[in-house]
Amino acid sequence: MRIPAIIFFLLFSFFYKVEAQEIVELTLEEALQYTLENNVNVKNAQLETLISKATVKETTASGLPQINGNFDLNYNPAIPVVFLPNEPPFGDPNIPSDVIPARFGVSYQSNLGANLRQMIFDGSFFVGLRAAKTYKQLTDLDLIKTENDAIEAVKKAYFGVLVNLERIRLAEANLARIDTLLSETQALNQAGFAEKIDVSRIQVQRNNTYSQVERARTSLEVSEQILKLQMGLPMEYDVRPNETLAELNPIEELNALLIDEGVERIEVAQLNTNIELIGLDLKNNQAQYMPTIDFIANAQRSGAGNTFDTVFDKQNWFGSSLLGVSMQIPIFDGLLKSARIQKNRIQIQQLENQRNFLRESIKNEVFSAKSTLENDLLILTVQRENLELAREVYDIAKIKYQEGVGSNLEVVDADAALVQAEFNYLSALYDGLIAKVDLEKALGILKNDIIN
Incomplete structure (x- = not known):
């Protein structure tokens, strides 16, 4: 000493x-x-x-466990258009075109979630x-x-x-x-x-x-x-x-x-x-x-609305979760x-x-x-x-x-x-x-x- x-x-x-x-x-x-x-x-x-x-x-x-949170809020000024065939039984005879333009989505979307990854073997x-x-x-x-x-x-x-x-x-x-x-x-x-x-x-x-x-x-x-x-x-x-x-x-x-x-x-x-x-x-x-093996987990809630004041309404939010194992195998x-x-x-x-x-x-x-x-x-x-x-x-x-x-x-x-x-x-x-x-x-x- x-x-x-x-x-x-x-x-x-x-x-x-x-x-x-x-x-x-x-x-x-x-x-x-x-x-x-x-x-x-x-x-x-x-x-x-x-x-x-x-x-x-x-x-x-x-x-050690790696935990990350995420939050996002998105606004769609123009909701994307999806084209569907204008054919029976869902076709619309009033539309002269052979396709029907359809908008799927809302103006406002938000997500809140957390991700967990824990190494099992490396x-x-x-x-x-x-x-x-x-x-x-x-x-x-x-x-x-x-x-x-x-x-x-x-x-x-x-x-x-x-x-x-x-x-x-x-x-x-x-x-x-x-x-x-x-x-x-x-x-x-x-x-x-x-x-x-x-x-x-x-x-x-x-x-x-x-x-x-x-x-x-x-x-x-x-x-x-x-x-x-x-x-x-x-x-x-x-x-x-x-x-x-x-x-x-x-x-x-x-x-x-x-x-x-x-x-x-x-x-x-x-x-x-x-x-x-x-x-x-x-x-x-x-x-x-x-190979490397990881345990993954995800929990998320998503909400949407056509106006900003409705996007955070409780009834517009829904939850989802995921548990899984990820393996990466080196080949060449x-x-x-x-x-x-x-x-x-x-x-x-x-x-x-x-x-x-x-x-x-x-x-x-x-x-x-x-x-x-x-x-x-x-x-x-x-x-x-x-x-x-x-x-x-x-x-x-x-x-x-x-x-x-x-x-x-x-x-x-x-x-x-x-x-x-x-x-x-x-x-x-x-x-x-x-x-x-x-x-x-x-x-x-x-x-x-x-x-x-």
Whole structure:
């Protein structure tokens, strides 16, 4: 069962104002909950399930009694003439013609009645009812698939925002280090203990770092727009994750995924349902060879009069009724049903081939995703060690420079190496999370972490 989405609560309980921009702080779980209620594709898939429910009702209604009423009032400005032979014993010798014109009818006629038709047997109806229910199952599966796609997109977009936030933090921290080093070097230069080229070298490094900060800020804005679009969050809000990449990347969970066997993918269930639908269409076409039987009933009262004010007189109205059974027997349709049956059988073979290929593709996808995750975990370990070493080298280089036994070139090089190590470690964290999402998708367990 899905956890209820936090809609306005998220918007108005976690936001604060910064330069007239409402910032919404979200955990990944809250972002996913919001997505399942507000993503446009998910909402359309939910509406499609409602359409399928109505389709089931529509199909069921065709097998229930169909009752229709009718009323009509007719006026004959000129009553039709019927010609009779002017012959004995009914002939009229006063009429010179060999025919006698006779008018049968009155000027006004009215009918009031009701008709009932109830299906007794129609093989197509029962097959159609099963098909409608199976179609409902298919739309439910389509909804799950759409939710999975939305979850995958939001997770990756959420991680993208986290990465850019971390890049900004690292770039700003590096800029602060460079600014401090630049100030110290400028002071040494003014005191005659450092050359002008030392100041220029650090100034170049400072300019490059400043550019990194600005690029990271631009990337953050773009990634936030993507996240809001995928979530269905209005663009006037500013979204901020309140988690870190490290918090979302527990090694134990990643290692557990590597031995997880997963479940049957929703795509396989969709294909199975489509095969079932084609099979039902095949049965429907076969049922067309059988007769259809309906019960019919009719009750009617008719009235007439030569003037409008007499047509509704009680004594001018008479009743009639009818009960019967109607049977329609198909005889020959030019082999139309046979062609449809042949087409259904070929379609089933196509879908079975697709299913076999899909299962093999999923096995390959799981293998590739696990291999990628294992490789990313190895790289993550290496990059963590490199980061620790780069920090140690930078600290040593800075101490040596401050004590006058090292050059600022060593500090600049060590700082550049530290920045590179920080970004490499950040990229390794991000790659690990993306690989985790890809593996969850391959295993068919993408929604498990947000379902009770």
